[in-house]
Amino acid sequence: MLLKRTLLNSAIVGLFATASVAANADLSSRYSDTDGDMVADIPADTAQQVDPNTLIFAYTPVEDPAVYADVWADFLDHLSEATGKRVQFFPVQSNAAQLEALRAGRLHIAGFNTGSVPVAVNCGGMRPFTIMASEDGSFGYEMEIITYPSSGIRSVDDIQGRELAFTSPTSNSGFRAPSALLRSEYGMEADENFDTAYSGSHDNSILGVVNEDYEAAAVANSVLNRMLAREVIAEDDYTTIYTSETFPTTAYGTAHNLTPELQETIQDAFFSYDWEGTALKEEFSNSGEAQFIPITYEKHWNVIRTIADANGVTYDCD
Structure with a gap:
């Protein structure tokens, strides 16, 4: 197989550097960001927080969602045990469907593909906290x-x-x-x-x-x-x-309006999951991934935001 490995040249790197100056949070008016971390705050009013009996999880759209329902089954059992709640896999067919489910409150935990993360953050209130990484953290x-x-x-x-x-x-x-x-x-x-x-x-x-x-x-x-x-x-x-x-690869996060306690429990479940002998490891080790590591949207998605800015992307969510 012919492989020509090429890095982005100085012209496009310069374009991204210029665009990064203007990269900032562009949240929908339905969300607030008082701490300046570029993601939606958890509502301060407890009446606006939700603690559902069933948590809905979706992985980024793939050609055969049924395959990934099996891949994620053991992890979702672990998540169910950690939260004490039923966890259901939602096989989304498109990025738009996944975003709409999040925005409408029908999706609580999700993995969004790299380019969709800024849209999910700004328009859907997603709070990304982890990505998959190799054993050495790369x-x-x-x-x-x-x-x-x-x-x-x-x-x-x-x-x-x-x-x-x-x-x-x-x-x-x-x-x-x-x-x-x-x-x-x-x-x-x-x-x-x-x-x-x-x-x-x-x-x-x-x-x-x-x-x-x-x-x-x-x-x-x-x-x-x-x-x-x-x-x-x-x-x-x-x-x-x-x-x-x-x-950066697929980011996993929570809906902004889950209770703080539930969001913390969900995050702990990701980081405590034992990959050994699971279908998740068998599938994702094919791309070198073996653990969940913490990330922030502000830091780890900077290059993606600047690419979006270089393409003139805006977020008209309201």
């Missing part, structure tokens, strides 16, 4: 642009006049990062210099390339690695023509 994934071997596309320049599939407009590696990269480094604008398609998920984009439905696609290589490990695809099914710098 974390993250890269955006790759892939194509099928017989496409005739050998470099990013060859995308001119061809088709590039994105996942969804809220995705970091599936849309925002490649859009900023192609614009700044290659002078290419979507739907001007190349055609676009939206697959809905990284799994769909990968399978679309492998089945030659898409000429190329921008995807997260963490998803690629898991699909390779499950033998859904093979290494010779695709070619990588670009690999980005490392980005």
Whole structure:
């Protein structure tokens, strides 16, 4: 498999540095942020706090949600034991559906993909507190642009006049990062210099390339690695023509209006979970992940916010 590893060049890094000056919280008016940590406060009025008997958990949209219901089953049993509550897996079909469920109060704990985290924070009141990491504490994934071997596309320049599939407009590696990269480094604008398609998920984009439905696609290589490990695809099914710098991976968080005690208990459950011998470890070790570590939105999502700013993203939530 041809692999051309490329870091973001000085032009785009400069663009991100400029954008970072303007990066700040842009919460919906339905939330407050009195402590300045860029996420919604837990309501001070206890009448606005909720302590549901059943907690709803959702993992970021994937091609086959039923697979991940089994992957998360043992963890959700652990979460149920820790909280004393029933915990139900909610198989979301799209980023929009996941966000709407959070915003409407039907979702209490969720893993949002990298690019969707700012939307979930600003529009849905998500309070991110953890991501998956390797045993040594390192974390993250890269955006790759892939194509099928017989496409005739050998470099990013060859995308001119061809088709590039994105996942969804809220995705970091599936849309925002490649859009900023192609614009700044290659002078290419979507739907001007190349055609676009939206697959809905990284799994769909990968399978679309492998089945030659898409000429190329921008995807997260963490998803690629898991699909390779499950033998859904093979290494010779695709070619990588670009690999980005490392980005933070899926963030897990709680709805802002859960009681403080419940939010603390949920966080403790994530950090006390024993991965050994579980389906969660079997699945996510394929992308090098073996534990949950603490994060903050303000610090760990800075690069993602600046990418969004570089793309002119705003959050009109109200």
